[in-house]
Amino acid sequence: MKPYIISAAICMGLLASCADNDMTQLSTSEPSSISAYDYLSSYDVLKSYTDFTVGVNMDATTFLADGVPYRIAVSNFSGLVPGLTFSHGSTMKASGAVDTTKIVKVINQAKAMSMSVFGYPLISNTNQNSTYLSSKLEPNVIRPAGDTGGYGLKMTNTVKMSSATAAQVAYTFARTPSVEPGIKYKLTFMVRGTATGKVQCATYSNSRGSRFTPEFTVTTKWTKVSMTNSMASGITGLQSILFNIGQYVGTMYVDNIELYELDDWDGEASDNLNTLNGNLDDAETTAKSIAIQTNNDGLEDVGVSALGEGYDPLATYVDKTTAEKDSILLSEMNTYLGGVIGKAKSSVTEWGVVCNPLDSTAIATSTGKTLSSGDFYWADCMGKDFAVSAFKVAAQKGNANDKLYICESGMENSTAKCTALLAYVKYIESQGARVDGIGTTINVSTSIADRDQISTLLENLASSGKMVKITDLKVAIGNGVLTDSASEEQLKAQSDLYEYIVKTYKEKVPAAQRGGIIQSTLLDTNSSPLGLWSRTYSRKHAYGGFAKGLKE
Numbered sequence: 001m002k003p004y005i006i007s008a009a010i011c012m013g014l015l016a017s018c019a020d021n022d023m024t025q026l027s028t029s030e031p032s033s034i035s036a037y038d039y040l041s042s043y044d045v046l047k048s049y050t051d052f053t054v055g056v057n058m059d060a061t062t063f064l065a066d067g068v069p070y071r072i073a074v075s076n077f078s079g080l081v082p083g084l085t086f087s088h089g090s091t092m093k094a095s096g097a098v099d100t101t102k103i104v105k106v107i108n109q110a111k112a113m114s115m116s117v118f119g120y121p122l123i124s125n126t127n128q129n130s131t132y133l134s135s136k137l138e139p140n141v142i143r144p145a146g147d148t149g150g151y152g153l154k155m156t157n158t159v160k161m162s163s164a165t166a167a168q169v170a171y172t173f174a175r176t177p178s179v180e181p182g183i184k185y186k187l188t189f190m191v192r193g194t195a196t197g198k199v200q201c202a203t204y205s206n207s208r209g210s211r212f213t214p215e216f217t218v219t220t221k222w223t224k225v226s227m228t229n230s231m232a233s234g235i236t237g238l239q240s241i242l243f244n245i246g247q248y249v250g251t252m253y254v255d256n257i258e259l260y261e262l263d264d265w266d267g268e269a270s271d272n273l274n275t276l277n278g279n280l281d282d283a284e285t286t287a288k289s290i291a292i293q294t295n296n297d298g299l300e301d302v303g304v305s306a307l308g309e310g311y312d313p314l315a316t317y318v319d320k321t322t323a324e325k326d327s328i329l330l331s332e333m334n335t336y337l338g339g340v341i342g343k344a345k346s347s348v349t350e351w352g353v354v355c356n357p358l359d360s361t362a363i364a365t366s367t368g369k370t371l372s373s374g375d376f377y378w379a380d381c382m383g384k385d386f387a388v389s390a391f392k393v394a395a396q397k398g399n400a401n402d403k404l405y406i407c408e409s410g411m412e413n414s415t416a417k418c419t420a421l422l423a424y425v426k427y428i429e430s431q432g433a434r435v436d437g438i439g440t441t442i443n444v445s446t447s448i449a450d451r452d453q454i455s456t457l458l459e460n461l462a463s464s465g466k467m468v469k470i471t472d473l474k475v476a477i478g479n480g481v482l483t484d485s486a487s488e489e490q491l492k493a494q495s496d497l498y499e500y501i502v503k504t505y506k507e508k509v510p511a512a513q514r515g516g517i518i519q520s521t522l523l524d525t526n527s528s529p530l531g532l533w534s535r536t537y538s539r540k541h542a543y544g545g546f547a548k549g550l551k552e
Contacts (some may be wrong), residue, residue: 006225009265011425019550024517025430036488040357040543043543045075045076046077047076049550050550052514053083053517054076054519054550055077055517055518055519056079056081056519056522058083058108059085060083060102064109068101074115079111082106084127085103085121086103086121086344088122088127090102091103091339091340091493092131092132092336094156094251094300098336103171103344111246116350117348118348119340119348120355120407121352121356121357122336122351122354123353123356123386124356125357125376125378126372130195131156131157131194133332133376134194134195136328140318141308141312141315142318142319144378147314147315149309150280151283152254152280153253153280153286153290153305153438154251154253154303155169155288156252156299156300156302158170158300160246160373161246162373164200164215164247165244165292168242168246168293168295170290170292171242171254172290173274174289176239176468177259178236179236179237180231181232183224184230185229185231185261186259186261187221187259189298190224190311191225191253192218192220192223193219193250193251193253194249194251195218195248197247198215198217199242199244199405200216201243204229204230204239206235207241209232210231213227214227245299246298253309255310259463260272261273266375279379280304287304307475308447322381323379326382329382330393333390333396341394349399349401350469351398353404353406356408357386357387358424363379363384364377365380366380385431387406387428389434391499395433402436403434404437405437405515406437407438407469408440409443410456410474411441412440413453415456415457418440424467425438438464438466438467439470440470441472441477442472442473443520445478447479449475454501455504455508461509462509462510462513465512467513467514468515470505470516474520474530475494476528481529483524489530491540494541494545495527496545498545500549502550503549505517506550508547519532523537
């Protein structure tokens with residue numbers, strides 16, 4: 001595609017004075033090469049063609065920045081999904097407090113531009129604060145009378161980073177051990193975490209250091225780890241140990257830190273060189289000993305642990321029962337949904353309460369999966385009733401007339417999954433909860449889209465009598481075609497598929513059940529031509545297809 005270019009400065013000025021126009025409606029001389037795009041200027045803004053919500057998914061930072069993408073969005077769309085702003089992972093802090101600061105900013109800005117906001121996603125298996133939730137499910141600790149358990153170091157990392165050293169926590173010795181360059185030393189300590197993962201340690205003195213080997217494995221049970229290191233040249237006093245936890249996601253506790261010099265001849269260790277507060281039970285001294293060294297926005301709750309969270313050889317750890325876990329998670333749902341919905345309900349009236357509850361046709365659990373940062377399966381503890389609880393809580397915390405949605409992906413490729421979701425909705429309602437609408441993604445490409453399947457999906461969802469919302473509409477150009485490689489023929493095929501999906505939504509979903517369509521991507525990226533506008537803010541053929549689908 002070769003759209004004509006308009007300078008950013010001109011664009012900003014004209015958009016500021018003409019909020020109901022987007023970039024391609026600006027007057028400019030046209031090179032002959034763009035004559036194929038002349039027809040696009042005849043289209044009005046998208047929201048003018050329908051009385052149901054036409055929304056866009058735009059991350060909160062971009063929306064609040066008041067740049068050209070924001071201005072295109074507010075001109076063309078009547079609704080907004082602000083990325084993951086409402087998600088548990090974005091709002092729930094390590095302290096257990098719900099932070100709605102960004103939600104309030106987005107809502108206020110959207111309201112000023114007469115845009116509705118869809119509160120989505122809420123309870124899901126991804127984008128949750130899995131570190132915090134997992135910590136609430138840790139085993140019960142049973143101690144002998146009079147045993148307090150002591151203190152330890154505590155550090156939480158919420159984002160898996162590209163390297164271990166991208167997030168570093170420093171433990172500074174209360175009394176600096178004397179060491180000799182080139183001599184081998186052994187470091188030992190007790191460690192446990194809320195999740196399993198790998199962590200590195202390194203020396204750090206006067207901005208110099210070297211790695212201990214090997215890296216160690218954190219498990220959910222207290223484990224003693226041991227590693228060695230030859231002291232780097234120039235270090236005669238070891239100031240600190242660095243815990244490199246950039247690739248560990250969870251909360252890690254450390255206690256009983258010991259350092260030994262190893263004899264070259266027989267490998268025997270000297271006396272412990274960490275002679276002051278090595279057991280970390282002096283909470284005041286321990287608090288001064290721990291600090292964030294390097295942070296890429298993933299570290300939280302770094303400091304001295306609570307009393308009783310240190311290593312205790314006299315303690316017995318007993319896993320919580322299913323009933324205990326269920327009760328805890330129900331309480332967490334109340335806190336999270338109450339905090340988010342309670343804060344936003346004066347402006348937000350539609351909620352994506354439960355998102356992606358299914359694996360194929362069964363309720364999704366973590367069994368057999370390798371979990372990523374933010375993954376937390378509520379059904380692991382609460383079973384399929386987790387959605388029942390979520391809808392009941394959402395109804396209690398919101399307004400009586402709010403529309404509560406269950407949302408699922410992958411149904412555009414699977415009738416069986418759609419059938420399973422409809423059956424699940426009936427089950428949820430049989431348990432006394434209310435489900436008002438069903439949200440579906442439609443993520444397809446021009447090379448493999450099954451139009452009959454899309455039509456059947458929308459027809460089946462409409463047959464439920466519920467509101468039907470396309471929560472994420474995305475039409476890719478197939479076969480991995482990059483933005484700069486897309487041909488006119490391919491871009492027109494993308495337009496044709498957008499037109500078909502939007503038109504079919506109108507045909508298959510009765511007017512009273514139309515919850516709206518959320519466009520996934522506003523602009524093309526450098527790699528992917530998914531947008532309705534180009535990277536230079538010009539309307540694409542895809543815009544024409546979307547508009548035509550709405551108009552006809």
